[in-house]
């Protein structure tokens with residue numbers, strides 16, 4: 001049996017998360033995203049937290065791997081606040 | 097010393113922070129080591145090879161206690177073109193004997209062990225503590241703030257990794273630039289040790305490190321495959337700006353890599369158990385901020401953007417450890433101002449000189465064709481040379497030149513050769 005190709009959902013399903021409901025650690029301003037043509041976040045977020053829906057960029061914090069890539073590529077400042085999750089929340093790597 | 101005051105507070109229990117805390121605590125300094133993850137390593141990820149000289153520098157023989165995975169005795173470079181691959185395999189069973197050279201590692205266990213070593217030396221280790229800000233008095237950093245808590249120290253060491261929010265808050269450097277980092281994605285795949293030994297041609301305890309070029313659809317970056325005990329680490333690092341311009345989601349390209357036949361054959365029967373991503377400092381010396389200290393504060397490890405990537409050799413953890421030691425030595429020096437003493441130690445421990453030696457190397461990655469056309473050329477040329485079909489072969493030289501021309505023009509070839517020469 002060859003090792004299966006995994007969808008983003010399946011990949012994230014391998015991980016252990018403790019989502020901080022109601023306290024997103026990244027805030028995105030959709031009005032600013034509407035003015036952003038390049039939308040690099042959609043391509044480079046390894047967790048696909050940024051997705052195009054009806055031509056608009058939608059963001060969902062769940063599944064965030066805390067890499068910081070969106071922070072460094074977002075030149076249009078749609079990412080208005082980026083911090084690490086509160087202690088004990090977010091991803092826990094066990095064997096990476 | 098009151099209860100809430102330490103000689104040193106180290107923020108971040110990666111290899112940089114734990115090395116620093118260890119070196120300070122063993123000399124009797126009071127040290128608080130803070131980590132936002134529930135355990136050290138819970139938030140961390142690397143490709144997974146540690147150049148062990150760094151542990152030896154910290155304490156001779158320390159590597160014998162460390163949870164190292166496999167001693168790397170085979171180095172492989174893989175040039176990928178679609179389903180084809182050409183792999184160069186360099187093996188020497190003596191590598192890593194005696195003075196250790198490099199081992200594969202798993203961060204969850206390495207970092208946990210390392211923080212426990214610091215604790216064993218006398219440091220206070222607190223996991224599950226996110227540092228939110230710095231305390232400043234009269235232009236001097238005097239401590240940290242974590243939630244409601246404030247803690248004071250003579251020196252705060254920022255070991256908070258590539259996205260150093262603390263260094264930025266201290267005004268030492270701006271946000272990390274996209275061109276200065278790579279984004280790495282990685283899957284950990286469980287496979288029995290006996291299968292790994294057989295498949296990779298090693299005996300128990302020995303391991304293989306493979307890098308791959310040509311698996312990024314032309315985006316600057318490369319793949320890696322490392323053997324651990326009972327698992328494999330597979331991943332790709334991408335330049336985020338180029339990846340964005342390319343437009344295909346990076347985890348899609350990564351999944352294609354998993355299906356590349358020469359990789360898939362090595363993974364067969366394995367079980368994916370974890371997926372992660374992390375940034376990595378990519379441009380070496382030119383990425384290091386001009387200021388790594390201010391009164392009461394030092395910046396070490398990835399936070400200082402200490403990294404080397406030659407495409408073949410990827411180093412960050414060893415430099416993190418060495419810089420942690422440099423900071424500790426500077427803090428232990430009586431009388432001298434800590435910042436300049438730290439910079440002097442980075443010279444003495446050969447960290448900055450090494451970064452300077454590789455300073456222009458990153459220019460090689462400016463040759464975009466390395467990531468697509470040249471791996472294709474190698475595969476096509478070798479594919480042609482190995483081809484036997486019973487017919488009279490076309491004239492060798494003519495055919496080989498045609499293959500070269502199909503991939504690059506002679507002008508590009510000359511320009512790339514010059515650029516490569518200038519970078520070395």
Ligand SMILES: Cc1cc2nc3c(=O)[nH]c(=O)nc-3n(C[C@H](O)[C@H](O)[C@H](O)COP(=O)(O)OP(=O)(O)OC[C@H]3O[C@@H](n4cnc5c(N)ncnc54)[C@H](O)[C@@H]3O)c2cc1C
Nearest residue numbers: 108110111112132142143144145227257280397398412413
């Ligand atoms: C895909 C990939 C492959 C790599 N391959 C290799 C390799 O093969 N070999 C190699 O040597 N290097 C490799 N590296 C680089 C290596 O991982 C880093 O150089 C190394 O981890 C740096 O160590 P550090 O201690 O400076 O930072 P980190 O290991 O990032 O540690 C920083 C720590 O600080 C904590 N922290 C951050 N902010 C806070 C806060 N506010 N409060 C409390 N805690 C905080 C984090 O949770 C973390 O534990 C790779 C990196 C990547 C991404």
Ligand code: SF4
Nearest residue numbers: 033036041074076078
């Ligand atoms: S890059 Fe920034 S501004 Fe542009 S779509 Fe993404 S988050 Fe919004």
Ligand code: SF4
Nearest residue numbers: 045064065067068070
């Ligand atoms: S930090 Fe990384 S994983 Fe999280 S949303 Fe940003 S790019 Fe995606």
